Amino acid sequence: MKGKPRTGLAAIAPFLWLGVFFLFPFFLVAKLSLSDTVLAMPPYAPRVDWGAGFEGVRAFFAALDFETYDRLTSDRLYVASYLSSLRFAAVATGLLLIIGYPIAYGMSRFPPSQRQALLMAVILPFWTSFLIRVYAWIALLKPQGLLNAALAQVGLGPLNILNTDTAVYIGLVYAYLPFMVLPLYAVLEKQDQSQLEAAADLGCTPSQAFWRVTFPLSLPGVAAGALLCFIPMVGEFVIPDLLGGSATLMLGKTIWTEFFANRDWPAASAVAIVLLATLVIPIMLYQRQQQKMIEATQ
């Protein structure tokens, strides 16, 4: 019986954490999105007039409205930046799959003793700061950068990649590759080799065996990797900000602009809330996929 209070605390801890660091900020942002922008400090209204007691609270709620959301739908810029963000994330996810699948597949076919080293190699970039790695790409891609210097040696170029959408794609694929490779590797590594032998025995060439057995069995990993990359990429800010050009339209940048340049906190909050709402569906899909994978391994 002694252990009981402690178990209770352990059970509460994650909820406490989520409450303080997720739910509370979320309601703050949600409230902000229903406010109006004003020229003041802070730059939004209404605020609760605690001195007026209950009347003040009522007046506060009465002043909240969905006007900002109306603006989001009517202003072309917002709609465009949503669509553009989704496009960036979707295309980058596709590229990640095309690049990440062969890497994960290759790793899983190495003898087990060497797989650890390869796994290390995939994780190794995490040891350096993410920001430094993005800056490194600037050094590589800029007009007088390493890439163009190398191309000039063989009489090619120069290529103008930095500050274009291409640079954003390069940055996204580079930064998110481990998140694609690791879940794919996890499912591919677990595959029972005798299933491939059975496929060969039943008349499959190695490539037919791949498409009829290996690939369908790796779909949970494909889904996990794709969602794990797609969800954060939609809201990505650093990569489009540093590598993209002025024409690169992504939600992270839009939120930043609204917040810091336009000082329109309600608009920034509303964009963030809509982003969250859009991502709820893929996040739920991801959760379900995870659940399935856990069940399948039991």
Added chain:
Amino acid sequence: MTTTRRPRLNIGAVRSSFAPWTDPTQKPLVRFEGVTKRFGTETAVNDVSLSIYESEFFALLGPSGCGKTTLMRLLAGFETPDAGRITLAGQDLAGRPPHQRPVNMMFQSYALFPHLSVEQNIAFGLKQQGMPKGQIADRVVEMLELVRLGGLARRKPHQLSGGQRQRVALARAIAPNPKMLLLDEPLAALDKKLREETQFELIALQQRLGMTFLIVTHDQEEAMVTADRIAVMRDGEIVQIGRPAEVYETPNSRYVADFIGDVNLFEGYVTSADGKQVTLSTPDCAAGLEALEDDALSVGSHAWLGVRPEKVQLHLDPPKEGPNRLAGRVADYGYLGDWTTYVVELESGRTVRAARANASRLVARPIACDDAVWLTFAPDAAVVLTR
């Protein structure tokens, strides 16, 4: 529900007359010729030559690591021999990858495709053959009936019991109608009762289909019950090939005698051999031991006399004079229900096992530990082994 009753098949009678290996005009379906396979410095299969005939149920029997599975995998194409050749229906299989070989394998782990339903698993090989859709559906239904999995067509493998999975694996391997079915420890994962039932089902299935079966097993009972012929393997080599009864009753070595069933071995020297009967002098029996043996053995040569526990008679009273009489006392016994095995310690200190069928439920004077007993066995119950 209507069930069609199939005429009863007297498998024992059918099979005792089946002996293509004795007929020199018969061409074997599969022939291993001097096949050797090494893994690094280890020789898994060493210069094996073997013929398997059409419609035969052939068993490769041996302990784990004896090379039996490697031999089967060489035939399926998952391994390539380092020396020798394998032919199937007269054609050399060298260089043919597994997907081009007309044999199908049932894997020990079953290796069912977890993302496919039972019917899709069974249809897998048929689709690969390019069979038209309608025909595939018919064949799948036929296979499901054959292995009695009628209502489970839509289930996924993880929704099946071990025995049902085993049937799916079997149906999947049979469906493409291979020239030969390879079964790698097909019953190892089943519990004892189910294993015994399934052994008989396998035989009935093989008889109905007339297909050639090659089974790999470490379970001597499984091999004895199912196979027309057994090849006993040891350290990558075949030690003996024969019908189950031949291998059991006339083993050619101590290894075979001991691996298949239980055996009491008496070591000694040949004192007389007339081409019919051999007498052995052994420290375990002053009068010497006798066995029927038509091989002419040279007098004075080293040999072993082997006799199986169920062929040794146990007496409480001294039996009348005759050959092969041993006196001792019961050191231990094990009651198995149908049989009781007695461990009898001879005056020489050697222990001999004797098995007795428990023919009646109540015994007036049960044999107990430390009882003085006599053991006898007929000369024709014993074999002489020289290696």
